[in-house]
Amino acid sequence: MNINHLHKASFFLSDKEKVKCLLCPKECIIVDGKTGFCGVRKNIDGTLYSLVYGKPVAVHIDPIEKKPLYHFYPGSEILSIGTFGCNLSCQFCQNHDISQADKHKIESLEKQKELTPEDLISICKKNNLEFLAFTYNEPVIFYEYMLETAILCKKNNIKTVMVSNGQINPKPLLNIIEFIDAFNIDLKSFNDNFYKEICNGKLEATKETIRIIAEHKKHIEITFLLIKDFNDNEQEFNELCKFIKSVNPEIVLHISRAFPRYKLEIKTTPVDLLNKFKDTALKYLKNVYTGNV
Ligand code: SF4
Numbered sequence: 001m002n003i004n005h006l007h008k009a010s011f012f013l014s015d016k017e018k019v020k021c022l023l024c025p026k027e028c029i030i031v032d033g034k035t036g037f038c039g040v041r042k043n044i045d046g047t048l049y050s051l052v053y054g055k056p057v058a059v060h061i062d063p064i065e066k067k068p069l070y071h072f073y074p075g076s077e078i079l080s081i082g083t084f085g086c087n088l089s090c091q092f093c094q095n096h097d098i099s100q101a102d103k104h105k106i107e108s109l110e111k112q113k114e115l116t117p118e119d120l121i122s123i124c125k126k127n128n129l130e131f132l133a134f135t136y137n138e139p140v141i142f143y144e145y146m147l148e149t150a151i152l153c154k155k156n157n158i159k160t161v162m163v164s165n166g167q168i169n170p171k172p173l174l175n176i177i178e179f180i181d182a183f184n185i186d187l188k189s190f191n192d193n194f195y196k197e198i199c200n201g202k203l204e205a206t207k208e209t210i211r212i213i214a215e216h217k218k219h220i221e222i223t224f225l226l227i228k229d230f231n232d233n234e235q236e237f238n239e240l241c242k243f244i245k246s247v248n249p250e251i252v253l254h255i256s257r258a259f260p261r262y263k264l265e266i267k268t269t270p271v272d273l274l275n276k277f278k279d280t281a282l283k284y285l286k287n288v289y290t291g292n293v
Contacts, residue, residue: 001110008049009144018032019043023168025202035103039102040052054115055083056082061077063077068256072181072219078132081133083098087140091263092261093262098136117151120149120152124153130158130159134150138164147179162183162184166187166206184222185206187210222254226256226258226274228266232277251285255289256291271293274293
């Protein structure tokens with residue numbers, strides 16, 4: 001691997017043999033030559049590098065409602081980019097072809113021409129786009145690319161959107177928050193065991209991210225992917241809605257339909273169940289929508 005073309009990662013500690021990545025709550029300890037859980041941050045001789053800086057594998061122009069964002073410049077189109085990799089491994093992932101890409105696919109990126117933050121601004125300008133989203137996979141794992149692009153967007157009057165699972169440590173979040181205009185955060189369940197066993201994550205980390213974003217008065221919408229027989233416990237969903245209300249009752253909640261996709265054997269969420277959960281959420285929140293129907 002030619003390290004001259006790689007971008008150094010931020011938020012890590014090194015003792016020369018192993019590094020500790022401090023970007024997300026996984027806080028991976030990574031020995032020389034290996035990558036962390038997300039597969040895209042590699043220890044090379046005691047320095048952590050991003051393998052996905054400038055290497056998006058999905059670049060599309062979408063309606064902003066597809067993020068989903070319903071209360072942020074509705075009707076706009078948004079340049080949307082994503083890379084390989086994720087810091088979770090949700091067994092029901094709806095985007096696993098890129099989020100859970102294997103080592104060989106990630107290594108093949110070395111040959112892919114870099115699409116720089118400047119190139120992304122040029123694409124926006126050429127297409128008269130005023131919005132850019134970091135989405136499709138988990139943007140936290142391409143943090144450096146996202147941050148440099150977001151800073152450049154600010155200078156060019158382009159608004160930025162981060163669509164995330166919220167699994168990021170507070171320090172890197174606070175470091176980027178001023179450059180992101182709107183967030184959509186996935187809140188997958190209100191049960192920490194669900195986060196641990198089905199997603200390999202931590203509920204509290206996502207809750208803290210939501211609190212921090214709201215404290216900074218940034219636009220935030222939340223997505224809850226409803227999966228029949230897995231996260232459809234009504235009491236837990238009531239608690240989830242109460243939590244959002246306690247942060248800000250104006251926050252928009254999207255209750256999205258799940259489809260069988262990856263490892264978990266699930267049924268497509270029945271529309272009746274989505275509507276029932278929407279009615280429950282409306283007891284606490286003003287802005288609730290069903291999605292993927
Ligand atoms: S960003 Fe990746 S390498 Fe860093 S702690 Fe999270 S999963 Fe581990």
